[in-house]
Amino acid sequence: MRHLAPAALHRITTRIFEAVGTPEDIASDVADVLVDNHLAGHDSHGVLRIAQYLQWIREGRIVPHARPEVLVDTSSTALVRGHMGFGQSVALVATDLATAKAKRNGVAAVSVVDLGHTGRLGAFTERAARQGVVMFMTVGSGGPAMTVPFGGAEPSLGTNPIAFSLPRGSQDPVTLDYATSAIANGKLMLARAKGEPVPEGSIVDREGAPTTDPEDYFAGGHLLPFGGHKGYALAVIADLLAGPLAGADSYSGAVMETGVFMFAVASDAFRPERDYLRAMDAVTARITGVPPAPGFDDVLLPGEPEARTHRARLNDGIPLPEETLAELTQIAADLGLDIDALDVPLPSGGGTPTRRQ
Known part of the structure; x- marks a missing residue:
């Protein structure tokens, strides 16, 4: 290697x-x-x-x-259209827009539509956190379904990832970032490239039988939601926030019909930043101590x-x-x-x- x-x-x-x-x-x-x-x-x-x-x-x-275009711009909200540009580049613009609005107004919500694959959401939420802004981000897709709903026999959801990052001053942010499917599509690609199995309970083959061979997924298999009904419920919320709320379905010209929803809160929105950081240190020390x-x-x-x-x-x-x-x-x-x-x-x-x- x-x-x-x-x-x-x-x-x-x-x-x-x-x-x-x-x-x-x-x-x-x-x-x-x-x-x-x-x-x-x-x-x-x-x-x-x-x-x-x-x-x-x-x-x-x-x-x-393609470059993103801001279609709606208010003091605390924005609608950004990516024109099917690279999701990473479009999401960086949207992240900085949400961050700036949150720092000015305390809170901000940004919808992003008509863009390509963004990849790992933590790259964007941590970017906001390093500027003193708490960020939540989720992606839902109207594209090809990959994940079966809880109790279902066929897929109807994407991997529908969610991410949160909270700033900690000069320390690394606290970040939650994962797909609501039991395994991300990219990790299946990596397992396939390495010739390694995936954890049990992650995928089923084209017949719906449990398997740990990533080749079975690429031969027509499907993803499972993590944690059964709990992961499934989060996946539904991600789809609804990034779809109906974000407005992704209004842009039918988008091949992938992907939507992104971002919610940002300044770390000093409710108390002086020094008090926020002091409380963060105390709580995280209690948790890990x-x-x-x-x-x-x-x-x-x-x-x-x-x-x-x-x-x-x-x-x-x-x-x-x-x-x-x-x-x-x-x-x-x-x-x-x-x-x-x-x-x-x-x-x-x-x-x-x-x-x-």
Whole structure:
């Protein structure tokens, strides 16, 4: 397994998207998020997705040069249309818009419609949290159904992820970020690339029988909601917030018909920020201050494993499975690019190439 410096992977990713007609700033935005996902340890939402995105560009499901347009703009709300641009670039614009409104007015709600795949939501909610804003974000999709509802025999939902991030001053945000399906589609792609099974209770095959082989999913199988009826209920709420409330269904020209709902609250909306941060420290210390159970070294906050991985990978580089690296190398070669020429050695790649705030 080869380790690439974050800066090198960012450069390679940017150049690949530029080669297919993406403006430099948009290509860099997409690379920011993909590399940030790797740094957080979520390789399923990193460069593994490049081949898929290039295919979607060829099919017209992503418009690489598209820029978001703010259709409705009030003091505390906005409706952003992505015109089927890269979901990462569109979501970054929407995140910054929601953050700025929340800092001015205390709260903000932003709807995003007609955009491509956003990937890991924590990349956006943490961006807001690093600017002193609590953010909730969810995605619902009117596209191909992948997840069966609780009690159902056929899929009717997407993976419908949800994410929350709360700021902690100079410390890493507390972040909850997961799909409401038992496993994210990207993690199935990663398991398939590694030739590994997935946890029991994650997927069924095309006949509805439980399986742990990711190939069964890609051969017509389906995802299951996590936690039975509880995960299913969250998936429904995500679909309703990101669909009917966000207005995604009004933009029928969108191939994927994806909607995003963001709700942002300034950390000083209800009390001075110093009091908020003092209370955050007290509560998180109470939660994690108990003795660890057998088999555990310590009690971690949500998002803390990702923060630790981020620090480690800044120094050690981002590991890429051989199959992913070979695919990335071939994609680059087909576009007239040489990955080795774009690489930079470790440790000069230390320091994040992303615009984490």
